[in-house]
Amino acid sequence: MKFDAGRCSDAYEKLEPEADRLLPENLEDFLVELRARTGNSDDLVVQMHSVAGCQLAVVMFEGQISNQQVSQLLLGPLGRLELPEEKGGSQGVMNWLRSGSLLASDQKEARTLDEVLAFAMSGFAVVVVDGQKSAVALGYQGFSTRGVGEPSSEVNLRGSREGFCEIITLNVALVRRRIKSGLLTVESLDAGRVSRTKVKLLYLRGAASAGLVRAVRERLRQVDISVVLDSAYLQPFLDGGRFSFFSGAGSTERPDVLCAKLAEGRVGVLVDGTPFALIVPFLFAEHFQTMDDYTHRPYFAAFLRLLRMVSFIATVFLPGYYVAVVTYHPDLIPDLLLSTFVGSVLYTPLPAFWEAVLVFVLYELLREAGLRLPRPIGHAVSIVGGLVIGDAAVTAGLVGLPMVILIALTAVTSFVVPSLYQPVTVLRLLFLVAGGTLGLYGIYLGLGIFLVDLCSLQTLGIPVTAPASPFDRRSMRDLFIRSSWKKLQRSDLRVGDVPGAQKKDDR
Numbered sequence: 465m466k467f468d469a470g471r472c473s474d475a476y477e478k479l480e481p482e483a484d485r486l487l488p489e490n491l492e493d494f495l496v497e498l499r500a501r502t503g504n505s506d507d508l509v510v511q512m513h514s515v516a517g518c519q520l521a522v523v524m525f526e527g528q529i530s531n532q533q534v535s536q537l538l539l540g541p542l543g544r545l546e547l548p549e550e551k552g553g554s555q556g557v558m559n560w561l562r563s564g565s566l567l568a569s570d571q572k573e574a575r576t577l578d579e580v581l582a583f584a585m586s587g588f589a590v591v592v593v594d595g596q597k598s599a600v601a602l603g604y605q606g607f608s609t610r611g612v613g614e615p616s617s618e619v620n621l622r623g624s625r626e627g628f629c630e631i632i633t634l635n636v637a638l639v640r641r642r643i644k645s646g647l648l649t650v651e652s653l654d655a656g657r658v659s660r661t662k663v664k665l666l667y668l669r670g671a672a673s674a675g676l677v678r679a680v681r682e683r684l685r686q687v688d689i690s691v692v693l694d695s696a697y698l699q700p701f702l703d704g705g706r707f708s709f710f711s712g713a714g715s716t717e718r719p720d721v722l723c724a725k726l727a728e729g730r731v732g733v734l735v736d737g738t739p740f741a742l743i744v745p746f747l748f749a750e751h752f753q754t755m756d757d758y759t760h761r762p763y764f765a766a767f768l769r770l771l772r773m774v775s776f777i778a779t780v781f782l783p784g785y786y787v788a789v790v791t792y793h794p795d796l797i798p799d800l801l802l803s804t805f806v807g808s809v810l811y812t813p814l815p816a817f818w819e820a821v822l823v824f825v826l827y828e829l830l831r832e833a834g835l836r837l838p839r840p841i842g843h844a845v846s847i848v849g850g851l852v853i854g855d856a857a858v859t860a861g862l863v864g865l866p867m868v869i870l871i872a873l874t875a876v877t878s879f880v881v882p883s884l885y886q887p888v889t890v891l892r893l894l895f896l897v898a899g900g901t902l903g904l905y906g907i908y909l910g911l912g913i914f915l916v917d918l919c920s921l922q923t924l925g926i927p928v929t930a931p932a933s934p935f936d937r938r939s940m941r942d943l944f945i946r947s948s949w950k951k952l953q954r955s956d957l958r959v960g961d962v963p964g965a966q967k968k969d970d971r
Contacts, residue, residue, distance in 0.1 A: 486575065486576055486577075486597065487574070487575060487576060487577060487580070487592070487596075487597055487598060487599060489594075489595050489596065489597055490594070490595075491519055491520070491521060491592065491593075491594035491595075494521070494577075494592055495510065495521060497577055498510070498523065498577065498580070498581075501577060501581065502581070507525050507526040507527065508523075508524075508525060508526075509523070509524040509525065509526055510522070510523055510524075511524075511539075513539075513542060513543075515542050515543075515545050515557055516545055516546065516547040516552045516553070516556060516557050516560075517552045517553055518552075518553055518554040518557055518593060518594055518595065519593075519594040520542075520557065520591055520592060520593045520594060521591075521592045522534075522538065522539070522589055522590070522591055522592075523580060523584050523589070523590040523591075523592060523599075524584060524588075524589050524590070525584050525585055527607060528584070528585065528586070528587045528605070528606070528607050529587055529588075529589055529604045529605065529606050529607075530604050530605065530606025531606065532606075533604040533606065534589050534604050537566060537567045537568065537602075537604065538566060538568075538589055538591075538602060538604065541565070541566055545557070545560065547560065553595075554593045554594055554595035554596055555595075555596070557593050558593050558596050558598075558600070561591055561593070561600040562600065566602060568602035568603050568604060569603040569604070569605065570588075570602075570603030571600065571601070571602055571603065572588070572600075572601040572603075573598050573599070573600060573601070574590060574598060574599045574600075574601050575597065575598045575599075578660075579601075580592070580599055580601070582654075582660055583601035584601075585660075586605070586662075587603065587604065587605030587606065587607060588601040588602060588603050588604070588605075589601070589602050589604050590602075609629065609630065609631050609634075610629050610630055611629060612626050612627065612629055612634065612638065613626075613627055613629070614626070614627055615627030615628075615717040615718050615739075616717070617717050617882065618716065618717050618718050618721070618754070618755070620718075620754065620755050620756045620759075621756050621759070622756060622759040622760075623720060623755050623756070623759055624718070624719070624720050626638060626718075626719060626720075627717045627718055627719070627739060628717055628718070628719060628734075628739040628740065628741060629739050630736075630737050630738060630739055631736070632662050632664055632734050632735070632736035632737075635664075635719070635734050635739075635741070636650055636664055636666070636734065638719040639666060639719055639722060639723055639726075639732070642719060642720060642723045643668070643723050643726065643727075645668070647668045647669045647670055647671070648666065648667075648668055648726070649666070649667055649668070649669055650664055650665070650666055651664070651665040651666075651681070652664060652665075653665060653681070653684055653685065655684065655687050655689075655692040655697075655698060655735070656687075656689060656690060656691050656692035657688070657689070657690050658690045658691055659690070659691040659692050659693070661691075661692040661693070661735060661736055661737065662735075662736040663684060663692075663698070663733060663734070663735050663736070664733070664734040664735075665677070665680065665681060665684070665731065665732070665733060666722070666726060666731070666732035666733075666734065667726060667730075667731045667732065668726050668727060668729070671726065671727060671728070671729040671958060672726070672729045672730065672731055672960075673729065673960045676729070676731060676744075676745075676924055676925075676960060677731055679924050679925075680702065680731045680733070680744055680924065683701050683702055684698065684701070684702075684733070686701070687701050692735065693737060693738075694735065694737070694738045694740070695715065695733065695734075695735040695738050695740050695741065695742050696715075696738075696740075697735075698733065698735065698742065699711060699713045699715070699742060702733070702742065702744050702923070702924075703923060708917060708918075708921050709887040709890065709891060709917070710748060710884075710887055710918060710921060710928065711746070712744070712745050712746055712921060712922070712923025712924070712926075712928050713742050713743065713744045713745070713746055713923065714742070714743040714744075714746030714750060714751075714883070715740045715741065715742055715743065715883075716740065716741055716743060717739055717740055717741075718755060720755060721743075721755055722741050722743065724755075724758075725743045728957060728958060728959050729958040729959045729960050729961075730743050730744060730745065730746075730959055731743075731744045732744075744923065744924065745923040745924055745926040745928070745959060746923070746928075747926075747928055747929070747930055747959070748918065748928045748929055749929075749931075749932065749943050751776075751881055751883050751884050752769050752772040752773055752776070752881060753769065754768075756768075757769065757946055758946070758949075762945070762946050762947060762948050765946045766944065766945040766946055769944060769945070769946070770944065771880070772880050772881050773944075775877035775878075775880035775881065776877075776880070776881055776884060776888065778873070778874065778877045779874045779875075779877040779878040779880075779888055779892060780888055780891045780892050780895060781895055781907065781911075782870065782873070782874055783820055783824065783870060783871065783874055783892055783895070783896050783899075784892070784895035784896045784897075784898055784899030784900070784906075784907055784910075785895075785899060785904070785907055786816075786820075786866075786867075786870055786899075787816045787817050787820050787896060787899045787900045788898075788899030788900070788902075788903045788904045788906065788907055789904070790805055790806070790809055790816045791809075791815070791816050791817065791899075791900065791903065792903035792904070793903060793904055794806060804866060805866055808864025808865060808866050808867065809864065811861060811864075812861060812862065812863060812864050813861075813862065814862075814863075815900075816867070816900070817896070817897075817899075817900030817901075819863055819864065819867050820867055820870075820871070820896055820900070821893075821896065822863065823863055823867055823868060823871045824871055824892070824893065824896065827871055827872075827875055828889070831875075874892065878892075891914070894910065895907060895910050898910040919933050925965055926959060926960070926962065926965050927962070927965070930962035930965070931943060931962050934962075936962055938957075939957060939962060942957070
């Protein structure tokens with residue numbers, strides 16, 4: 465059979481893509497539809513071969529497959545294939561392909577044009593035989609990938625140094641290697657109408673309730689966006705469903721953290737192309753917990769957790785509280801510090817509120833510049849901002865020294881809990897506005913709104929503030945103070961058993 469390239473070119477202009485189009489039995493019709501669907505893309509590779517009395521095509525995408533593996537493990541055996549006359553033809557070749565005679569890391573069957581494209585774009589060589597309604601996809605991936613490395617955002621002193629990478633199959637293997645149990649279940653989904661990004665759902669049967677798994681699965685299936693490039697694209701769909709500064713879905717770069725959460729009845733979500741896994745549901749108290757807490761002695765872990773909580777409170781409320789006291793309540797300032805604080809306000813051209821806003825915005829500008837610029841220049845920005853601009857502003861009398869110390873202190877404390885940096889930054893500014901306009905009354909009013917919003921937040925029926933609110937004495941053994949492993953081993957804690965959790969139908 466001769467392939468008509470002109471016919472394909474004409475069809476490219478006329479044919480519109482249709483979802484789930486079945487593979488045409490005629491090979492030439494298939495190639496016409498394939499090139500029309502891909503826009504005759506230059507990286508599409510189609511090799512025509514005549515094997516055992518029938519025509520077949522090998523469909524690949526350049527840069528996605530290993531040329532050496534395709535030549536040695538696929539094209540070589542196909543070129544040497546000889547079948548008896550009674551077992552020849554297209555059906556005989558298809559039976560031979562399905563029999564596993566070819567060596568491949570993975571072998572799938574594709575029945576629609578969308579499946580052919582999905583496999584080919586994932587590093588498979590898809591063999592389409594003339595006269596057959598299905599194709600065979602063989603895994604010969606050969607694209608460059610980043611190997612398993614140390615997590616950059618969750619550094620620990622003890623424990624594993626392995627972090628997730630961008631390859632979803634390797635990430636699943638990192639979890640499977642740590643949980644060698646048949647209870648660990650992995651489900652596959654696709655996200656993104658155009659990108660068709662692979663998504664893996666991980667959970668432990670018996671630990672995670674069937675209702676929770678079903679709810680997460682349904683929310684992911686209802687995601688209707690064109691492209692999914694990171695797990696953060698899916699995170700809003702797993703939240704409580706309303707605006708809040710805090711998210712009910714957490715993220716981690718560490719396989720051991722994900723395994724620990726799965727054992728507590730959570731559901732993990734891995735997205736192809738990103739090294740961050742989602743954890744659903746995620747409690748607010750878990751922002752103050754790290755993997756090192758479970759390797760340190762209990763008393764030291766408790767000290768670190770309390771230190772993180774104090775740092776969170778300081779970075780959110782301290783700037784606004786300082787502005788409120790200096791502006792509206794100077795009588796609350798101790799006598800030894802009264803001259804220093806009030807003097808810094810009297811001898812600067814700006815009120816305390818605008819002075820704090822100026823220093824706060826300047827710090828955020830320097831942080832963003834240092835983060836986005838190349839590393840050698842980023843260090844120079846930090847030096848210029850800290851030594852030149854900061855010292856010059858204080859010396860010239862534009863900014864008071866107590867304000868610079870205060871903003872620097874809150875900047876340091878904001879990095880103690882990096883997972884809360886985004887909400888902390890906005891909340892710090894809001895409490896600064898409240899303290900600068902209404903004084904301490906604004907701070908207390910904002911605190912009440914903050915607590916009401918946090919306590920009312922739920923994710924898939926699980927209160928985010930559990931087990932502190934609603935209170936559960938049994939779960940407090942691993943909240944503010946971590947008990948020893950001898951006490952923790954006595955009974956397993958499940959996130960679905962916390963007070964206030966809405967029990968879902970597990971049928």
